[in-house]
Amino acid sequence: MAGNNDADGTGLPASVEAAWGLRDRPVKGPKPGLSLDRIVAAAVDVAAAEGLGAVSMGRVAKELGASTMALYRYVSAKEELYLLMQEAAMGTPEPLPALESGADWRAALGEWAWAQRRMFHRNLWALRIPIGGPPASPHSVAWWEQGLQALSGSGLPEGAKISVIMLVSGFVRNEALLMSDIAAAVEEKGVPAEEVMTRWERTLKRLVDPVRHPALVSLLETEDLAEPDHPDHEFVFGLERVLDGVEVLVRKETRGAE
Amino acid sequence: MAGNNDADGTGLPASVEAAWGLRDRPVKGPKPGLSLDRIVAAAVDVAAAEGLGAVSMGRVAKELGASTMALYRYVSAKEELYLLMQEAAMGTPEPLPALESGADWRAALGEWAWAQRRMFHRNLWALRIPIGGPPASPHSVAWWEQGLQALSGSGLPEGAKISVIMLVSGFVRNEALLMSDIAAAVEEKGVPAEEVMTRWERTLKRLVDPVRHPALVSLLETEDLAEPDHPDHEFVFGLERVLDGVEVLVRKETRGAE
DNA sequence: CAGTAGAGCGTACGGCATACGCAGAAGTCG
DNA sequence: CGACTTCTGCGTATGCCGTACGCTCTACTG
Structure with missing residues (x-):
């Protein structure tokens, strides 16, 4: 066989x-x-x-x-x-507390995103696997099911639900992929993550031209890009934006239904 | 050398x-x-x-x-x-009409996302290149600059601007990556894209168990997943959600500032 | 007219996925 | 109990791949 x-x-x-x-x-x-x-x-x-x-x-x-x-x-x-x-x-997705307690769809979807992020971060290597075609496997199906259940109280139509699921899991995956890239770079060269980031910032500053890139210059002046104080920061920010966007849709949808 | x-x-x-x-x-x-x-x-x-x-x-x-x-x-x-x-x-990013005409930050950012998507779709192979570390190149810098300029009228603080840029371009990249995966599958096997999708749906239906996946079952019943009638649909939906989420933040920020 | 830096490339090495076929083990059937 | 079948493990071989090394020859500098 x-x-x-x-x-x-x-x-x-x-x-x-x-x-x-x-x-x-x-x-x-x-x-x-x-x-x-x-x-x-x-x-x-x-x-x-x-x-x-x-x-x-x-x-x-x-x-x-x-x-x-x-x-x-x-x-x-x-x-x-x-x-x-x-x-x-x-793996099999862990049960979500918010789902058990019957909380908000937003709380549930947020927990779902965090659980998925934890899963990816436990297995950063998995993100380097080249994919062929859309995924269909028992475990990914289980994850989708859980995501859909998180949205069950949202009042969204089915088509919108699956789109939201794809949007959120895509966001999580993308962020984890960034981390995986950095981890791969760290592993290949001998340098630690911090060194990678400062080196990146230095290269960036070298490329930025005050004439052609005014917005970037002012950004580089006011902000410290290589800040490892809160590695979750970008994820938290993005997730909040995405959930806000979904919430706008949910409100629009439920208002029209009543 | x-x-x-x-x-x-x-x-x-x-x-x-x-x-x-x-x-x-x-x-x-x-x-x-x-x-x-x-x-x-x-x-x-x-x-x-x-x-x-x-x-x-x-x-x-x-x-x-x-x-x-x-x-x-x-x-x-x-x-x-x-x-x-x-x-x-x-490549070098095309100039954005909305930027020239001084339109909304939202219109400009939307145009920016679409332009980026067009660029990726012209070069789906580029998404299969394994990356090492965060990108820093003249052209990616030019893209960032353009994105930041699109946000210049938003009133967001610098740190939030760059986070929004990363969020949006991450979303665009992720969607294009999905397309690239499908394209790669199409190229490898002989079958056309439509066949890939129906095959995927069939596998999915085989994996879904009514007992353990009630939400998915009801989704599969009401929705036709393999619908190639509007290939942009998922992108349009996701982008709208993301922009809505950013708008929530912009409103919060400007309200606090006045 | 030396001297020399650099271009093109032939050869070789180690690693990779994998096609093929053979020897022997563990069952089934008379 | 033996013959036959089926399947396992694996040795061998093929054809890719990236690339280290060193040779020859060119075209410039002094």
Whole structure:
């Protein structure tokens, strides 16, 4: 098995189906010495410790004490391994307190965004995985469901709800991607994060021309860009803006309905 | 030249400085047969035609009728070539009508977002370039300057302005990245975009469990997700929400100031 | 007319994903 | 119990990739 993709026309790679319990292993031949779970776990360990770039088929196999080609009995291509790693990183969303207590949609959606951010920050390497097509996996579906439930009391039409979900999760993902970029830069060069930021600010100042960039000049004069005092600041600001924007829509919608 | 990075402690790779006119070529040896511009242009052509994955040093060299290693006289590593390609893709921002006519900050910022989106969609391959650290290049600086100018009439403090700029451009980038993912999937498999979407919807329906995902079920029943009738729809919706959110802040800020 | 800096590039190395086929293990069936 | 089937692990090989190194030859400086 795990030979070709989409062997049964379902649109899903075979190994993915196996991982989701949609398919069972045959009983004939010798007992498998490895397992999808162990392979994915080993790959995730490598990615977490040394970045996604260190994840190669050979490296993962070495970690498991197996040969490179042994992995291909479980996974038909590296891309499939990536997919499973992503799924493992995403995990099952934690229950939201605001959802249980029946609070505001805004409180619930805010908590949802924060939970998603925490998840991404725990697995910054996952953001470096190149994606192919829109995501459809059990765990991402679970996240969507939770987001939709957070919006259940908002009174928005269904189409608007899913758009809001995409907007918010896109925002969270984008912010986390920025962090991942910085983390990657930190890891590659030897310098710490602070050094990266000051170096960036220096380069910026070198590029800015007072004549062509008056607004930037006045910004650089009044503001200290490389301020690591509150790494959450940009996220908090953006999230507040987005939630405000959603709230405007909610108010417009509910006013029209009454 | 183009040997090591950061030879003069400015924090910039040598070839990048050369591309920005901060450094001039020596006059001693034989005349260069190639040029940075031609190399970057060839690389961009390949990326535009066959995707970023097709861009390899050997391939670009072949396009120029030169040997692979000849490129390394101009660029010290592939990553530098990526950087220059990105810069070429970004280009100089077009002037915004709303800025010239002195219109609303909201109209100007909206136009800015649309212009940025157009730029990304012209160069979807550029979004697949793995980034290292925060961007600082002449063209991205020019884009920021324009965004800040759009906000000049908003009355926001400088720090809030740059945060808004990052929020909006992050939103635009994220939406374009989604499109780039779909485009990459379309290119890799033979199927057209429509087929990708319906296939995605089918997989989704297969994953959704009525018991654990009640909100998603009702969404899938009422809404047709794979609707290519208006590909801009998601972008329009998100941008409106974000601008609404910014407007809330602007109103709060100006009310406090008066 | 030396001297020399730099251009182009051939070769080589190490790493990567993965196609293919073989040996042997663990079941099933007569 | 044996023959047959099916599946595992893996050795080998192929063809990409980025790029370090060093050679040759060019075109300029003194």
